[in-house]
Every structure is written in C-alpha cells, then in structure tokens.
Amino acid sequence: MTVHEPEQPARHPDGSLAEGTRRAERSDHSSWNWLLLLPLLATLIPPLYNRVDPTLSDIPFFYWYQLAAIGIGVSTTLIVYVKSRG
Amino acid sequence: MFDNVNTVELAVFTALFVAVSALGFVAARWRRPDTLDHLDEWGLGGRNFGSWITWFLIGGDLYTAYTFVAVPALVFGAGAIGFFAVPYTIVVYPIVFLVLIRLWSVSHVHGFVTPADFVRARHGSSTLALLVAITGIVATMPYIALQLVGIEAVLKAMGVTGHIPIIVAFTILAAYTYNSGLRAPALIAFVKDTLIYIVIIVAVIVIPYKLGGWDEIFGAAEAKFKASPNPGDGVILAGPAQLQYATLALGSALALFLYPHSITGVLASRDRNVIKRNMAALPAYSFILGLLALLGYMAIAAGITPITNDAGKADSNTIVPLLFSEMFPSWFAGVAFAAIGIGALVPAAIMSIAAANLWTRNIYKEYLNKDATPKQEARSSKLASLVVKVGALLAILALDPQFSIDLQLIGGIIILQTLPAVALGLYTRWFHRWALIAGWVAGMAVGFWTTYQIQQKLFNADGTITVVKEHFGGSGFPLAELGFDTTSSIYAGFLALLANLVVCAVGTLILRVTKAPEGIDRTKPDEYFADQDDPRLRDIAGVMN
Numbered sequence: 001m002t003v004h005e006p007e008q009p010a011r012h013p014d015g016s017l018a019e020g021t022r023r024a025e026r027s028d029h030s031s032w033n034w035l036l037l038l039p040l041l042a043t044l045i046p047p048l049y050n051r052v053d054p055t056l057s058d059i060p061f062f063y064w065y066q067l068a069a070i071g072i073g074v075s076t077t078l079i080v081y082v083k084s085r086g
Numbered sequence: 087m088f089d090n091v092n093t094v095e096l097a098v099f100t101a102l103f104v105a106v107s108a109l110g111f112v113a114a115r116w117r118r119p120d121t122l123d124h125l126d127e128w129g130l131g132g133r134n135f136g137s138w139i140t141w142f143l144i145g146g147d148l149y150t151a152y153t154f155v156a157v158p159a160l161v162f163g164a165g166a167i168g169f170f171a172v173p174y175t176i177v178v179y180p181i182v183f184l185v186l187i188r189l190w191s192v193s194h195v196h197g198f199v200t201p202a203d204f205v206r207a208r209h210g211s212s213t214l215a216l217l218v219a220i221t222g223i224v225a226t227m228p229y230i231a232l233q234l235v236g237i238e239a240v241l242k243a244m245g246v247t248g249h250i251p252i253i254v255a256f257t258i259l260a261a262y263t264y265n266s267g268l269r270a271p272a273l274i275a276f277v278k279d280t281l282i283y284i285v286i287i288v289a290v291i292v293i294p295y296k297l298g299g300w301d302e303i304f305g306a307a308e309a310k311f312k313a314s315p316n317p318g319d320g321v322i323l324a325g326p327a328q329l330q331y332a333t334l335a336l337g338s339a340l341a342l343f344l345y346p347h348s349i350t351g352v353l354a355s356r357d358r359n360v361i362k363r364n365m366a367a368l369p370a371y372s373f374i375l376g377l378l379a380l381l382g383y384m385a386i387a388a389g390i391t392p393i394t395n396d397a398g399k400a401d402s403n404t405i406v407p408l409l410f411s412e413m414f415p416s417w418f419a420g421v422a423f424a425a426i427g428i429g430a431l432v433p434a435a436i437m438s439i440a441a442a443n444l445w446t447r448n449i450y451k452e453y454l455n456k457d458a459t460p461k462q463e464a465r466s467s468k469l470a471s472l473v474v475k476v477g478a479l480l481a482i483l484a485l486d487p488q489f490s491i492d493l494q495l496i497g498g499i500i501i502l503q504t505l506p507a508v509a510l511g512l513y514t515r516w517f518h519r520w521a522l523i524a525g526w527v528a529g530m531a532v533g534f535w536t537t538y539q540i541q542q543k544l545f546n547a548d549g550t551i552t553v554v555k556e557h558f559g560g561s562g563f564p565l566a567e568l569g570f571d572t573t574s575s576i577y578a579g580f581l582a583l584l585a586n587l588v589v590c591a592v593g594t595l596i597l598r599v600t601k602a603p604e605g606i607d608r609t610k611p612d613e614y615f616a617d618q619d620d621p622r623l624r625d626i627a628g629v630m631n
Contacts, residue, residue, distance in 0.1 A: 037180070039176055039177055044332045044336055046328040058299060058300035062166060067172065070176055077179055080362075
C-alpha cells in the first residue's frame with residue numbers, strides 16, 4: 001500500500017473547502033464494478049445447479065457447486081477492490 | 087440442574103468461557119483511548135479498526151451462535167432449503183460492496199454513529215429517522231435473545247439445565263460490554279473465530295471419516311427425506327421451492343447490512359480500503375457456514391435424535407452439540423461447545439451496543455436531551471446496553487423462546503423496510519421523505535400480514551396435513567394466496583419490500599405534483615467519496631457536534 005501526503009487545500013474557517021481548491025470530482029464509477037453481478041447470476045438461479053450429478057467425491061453437485069461459487073464471489077470482489085484501490 | 091453432566095466437557099467449556107470474559111474486561115485498555123466517555127470510543131472502538139480486526143469483528147458479528155446452531159438444524163429437518171445460507175452469504179458482499187463505502191464516507195465526514203443519523207441528515211425528517219431507529223431496535227432485540235438459545239442448546243447437550251447458568255453468562259457479558267464497549271467483542275472475536283475455524287475443520291474431516299464417507303452421509307439423508315411425507319424436503323430442492331430459495335437468499339442478503347449491528351462493525355473500520363478488503367475476505371466465513379450446514383446431514387447419518395424440551399417438542403437446535411458430543415472426545419467437545427457459547431457473546435455484545443447507540447443518538451439526544459454532551463451520550467448508551475440485555479434475557483426466560491424465534495423471523499422482514507431510506511438514500515434523494523414514511527408503513531403492513539398468514543404444517547404418513555402452527559409458521563409465502571396458479575412460495579420479506587418500493591415511488595410522484603415541502607439535505611455529493619486521508623474528516627464532525 002502506498003502512503004501519500006494528504007493534500008492541504010485552502011479551507012474556510014468552518015472546515016469546508018474553498019472554491020477552486022476542490023479536488024477533481026471523485027467517484028466510485030468503474031466498468032470493473034459490473035463484475036460484481038457475476039456472483040449473483042451464479043447463485044441466485046437455482047435451476048443452474050439444482051441437481052445431484054455430477055458428484056464430487058460423493059458430494060452432490062448442488063452442494064459442491066455452491067461451495068465453489070464462494071470462490072467466484074471472492075475473486076470478483078477482489079478484482080474490483082484491486083482495480084479501485086485508492 | 088447438573089444431572090448427567092459430562093464433567094470434562096463442562097470443565098473445558100467453563101475454563102475457556104472464563105478466560106474470554108477476562109479478555110472482555112482487559113479490552114478497555116486495548117488500543118487505549120484518551121477516554122471511553124465518547125460514543126466514537128465506547129460505541130465504535132475509536133473508528134480505527136484495521137483489516138484484520140474488522141475481519142474478525144464483522145465475521146464474529148454476522149455469523150452468530152444461533153446461525154451455527156440453526157442452519158444445520160434446518161438442513162437436518164428439511165434438507166437443501168437450509169443451504170440457502172450459502173448463496174445468501176455469497177451475494178451479500180458484492181451487493182453491499184459499493185454501498186457500504188459510501189455509507190462509511192458520509193458517516194465519517196458527519197460523525198454519524200447509526201443508520202438513523204444518516205437518514206435524519208439526508209432526508210431532513212426526524213420522523214423518518216425515528217422510524218428507522220425503532221425498526222433497528224425492534225429487529226435487533228429478538229436477535230440478541232436468540233444468542234441465548236444458542237448457549238442454551240450447548241448447555242443442554244452437556245447435561246446442564248435450568249436458567250441460572252445463562253443468567254450468569256449474560257451478567258458477565260453485560261458487565262464487560264458496559265466496561266469496554268465495542269473493544270470487548272472485537273478482542274473476543276479473535277478467540278471465538280479461531281476456535282470456530284478449528285472445530286469446523288476438524289469436524290468435516292473426522293466426522294465423515296467416522297461415518298464411512300460422504301456417500302453414507304448423503305445416502306442416509308436421502309433415505310430420510312424419501313421416507314418423509316413432506317413434499318418440500320429433499321437433498322436437492324423440490325421444484326416449487328426454488329423461487330423461495332433464491333428470494334430468501336437475496337432478501338436476507340439485502341437485509342443483513344441494514345441491521346444496526348452490521349453497520350456498527352462497518353463504521354468502526356479505519357478507511358474505505360479496510361471495508362473493500364473485507365468484502366473479499368469475509369466469504370471465508372461463508373465457506374465455514376456451508377460446511378457447518380452439512381453437519382445437519384452428518385447428524386442424520388449418525389442417527390442423532392434431538393433433545394425434547396419441557397413442552398415435549400423435539401428441539402432440533404440441539405443436534406449439532408449432540409453430534410459433537412457423540413463424535414468427539416469429551417475435551418474436544420468442550421472446546422467445540424465453548425466455540426458456540428463464546429460465539430453467542432460476540433454478536434450479543436455488538437447488537438446491544440448498536441441498539442444502545444440508536445436509543446442514544448436518535449431518541450435520547452433527539453427528544454430527551456438535545457444538548458447532551460459526548461460524555462452524557464456515552465453514559466446513556468452504556469446504560470441502554472444493560473437494559474437491552476436484561477430485556478433479551480427476560481424474553482427468553484419469561485416468554486416462550488418460540489416468541490423470539492418468530493420475532494427474529496419478522497426482524498429480517500422489518501429491517502428490510504429501511505432499505506429505501508438508508509441504502510437507496512445513499513444514492514438518490516429522488517424519493518420524497520413523506521413517501522419514504524408511507525412506503526415503510528406499507529412494507530410493514532404487508533410483512534406482518536403475509537407472515538401472519540403462513541402456517542407451519544406437519545405432513546402425516548397417511549397423506550393428511552396437520553397445521554402445527556396457525557400463524558408465523560415460516561417466511562415462505564405461498565403465491566397461490568395472491569391468486570397465482572402455482573405451488574411456489576416466495577420470501578415474505580421480498581413481497582413487503584416490493585410493496586414498500588411501489589408506495590415510495592407513487593407517493594413521491596403525487597407529493598411532487600402537490601408540491602409538498604422537501605426536507606433539507608445536509609450532505610454534499612462529494613462527501614460520499616471521502617476517505618481517511620481527507621482533511622475534512624472529523625474536523626467537520628467537530629464543528630457540527
């Protein structure tokens with residue numbers, strides 16, 4: 001993690017920023033955010049995984065698929081975090 | 087009180103419990119603040135927790151003892167539907183990822199402690215803020231009470247009966263929460279979660295091995311559900327149950343971070359990156375929860391029969407403790423029980439702190455003592471945390487615990503009704519404040535009406551159906567009741583939220599046409615992106631308080 005010097009913009013006595021020193025409009029917008037929909041699609045449509053076969057070491061698909069889907073959740077949020085790290 | 091007690095289990099359990107309680111008192115000196123007489127310190131641990139502490143704290147907060155006991159119990163009883171806890175805790179983090187960092191930012195700029203603080207500033211309506219605060223308190227209370235049910239299940243499995251042990255445990259909890267505030271559960275969470283991880287990992291390796299493999303376990307479960315006349319159970323979802331499964335997972339996920347205790351954990355973190363990192367790291371708990379759910383099937387394969395309670399009903403919450411007792415040597419069963427018991431203390435502490443903060447900030451300071459100093463606020467919260475815990479204790483001891491279980495079921499549905507004001511409010515001010523109030527009323531009405539209609543049915547072997555419970559029998563509302571030609575059910579909270587949103591939208595349009603007065607928004611757009619290095623942080627909060 002990089003440590004950077006906080007800027008010290010000119011301010012009014014009440015603590016608000018003076019006009020003109022306001023930082024460039026910040027936002028959380030990023031096309032990477034769309035990735036966050038992936039875990040929802042993967043888990044909120046039960047017909048995708050509501051079956052017994054193929055089993056994985058005797059565990060029905062229904063269970064090991066959803067446990068594996070945790071990995072989808074982790075990797076997508078991780079990617080979005082890394083891409084948006086401030 | 088102590089007939090047939092397993093002394094080794096009880097000794098290990100008690101030793102760990104006492105050690106953790108000591109930790110709770112020591113916590114007041116941990117990351118020592120200048121004073122604990124400020125809500126930012128007592129109620130939010132100094133607003134400075136880093137990634138690790140936050141991970142343990144929120145993990146310990148969301149994945150409660152009751153969850154650990156009730157989810158396997160549901161899988162034990164009904165099968166696949168109980169596994170909804172896994173998709174629920176998968177989707178929650180991507181859903182709230184962007185929302186929580188906005189909430190964190192605006193809360194830090196303004197010094198908000200509760201979600202209702204935000205609502206008041208954003209929508210300029212103290213009535214709406216009061217509704218959000220009351221909703222939060224009402225939804226949290228039964229949740230605290232249910233943590234006692236978790237402890238009770240463990241005590242029963244060890245052979246300890248009667249109410250005195252629970253009263254003692256909760257008194258200790260109340261004392262160190264009063265003393266140390268949020269630092270106590272944060273520190274204890276390290277112990278709790280470490281124990282939970284060890285126990286579950288050992289359990290999913292040792293128990294299937296002892297039972298002859300996963301094939302045996304799922305085979306036993308399948309045989310049980312095949313023999314059962316209930317069409318809704320099974321190792322995979324029955325067709326009509328799929329809609330309920332998905333809406334229950336989504337609805338629960340939307341509700342989770344509206345609970346005041348979840349928000350307390352989020353606001354206690356140091357910066358936006360701490361929250362983002364945790365959204366990626368918290369699913370580790372979901373994995374443990376998924377494995378835990380499978381303990382329900384292991385209990386079936388092991389032939390566990392739940393302990394019958396005083397009312398003569400089988401208490402399925404006892405199956406996991408009983409399974410541990412049967413499968414593990416006594417000393418390790420003691421460790422496992424301690425994990426669950428301590429697992430009840432962390433969320434109970436955070437929940438009581440969150441409810442107390444709501445009381446202080448949005449009722450006491452708003453209506454009773456407008457000029458309250460930070461010290462008076464902290465004092466009010468500390469006392470309220472005691473009152474909340476006594477209330478939870480009475481709810482379990484004096485009333486039927488079933489009452490708390492029903493209330494908690496409704497708790498998820500009512501907290502969901504704060505979504506438009508809090509979560510959507512973070513993104514838009516399009517909704518009129520009065521429409522948000524009307525939507526809340528509509529959502530509450532639909533939520534209560536639907537859950538009141540839901541019966542709990544027992545399917546008899548001869549094909550007849552006995553209604554075990556006339557009202558509040560679950561959260562799956564049959565769509566047929568609305569005139570749809572289907573046997574599918576839908577999560578009642580979902581319907582309530584839809585009604586809420588429709589009323590919010592229609593109400594806003596009407597109020598705009600009639601030019602009803604808008605509330606004043608005290609937040610500014612770029613405050614929703616402020617981070618820890620922002621020079622305005624806290625300065626502004628200082629000016630405003």
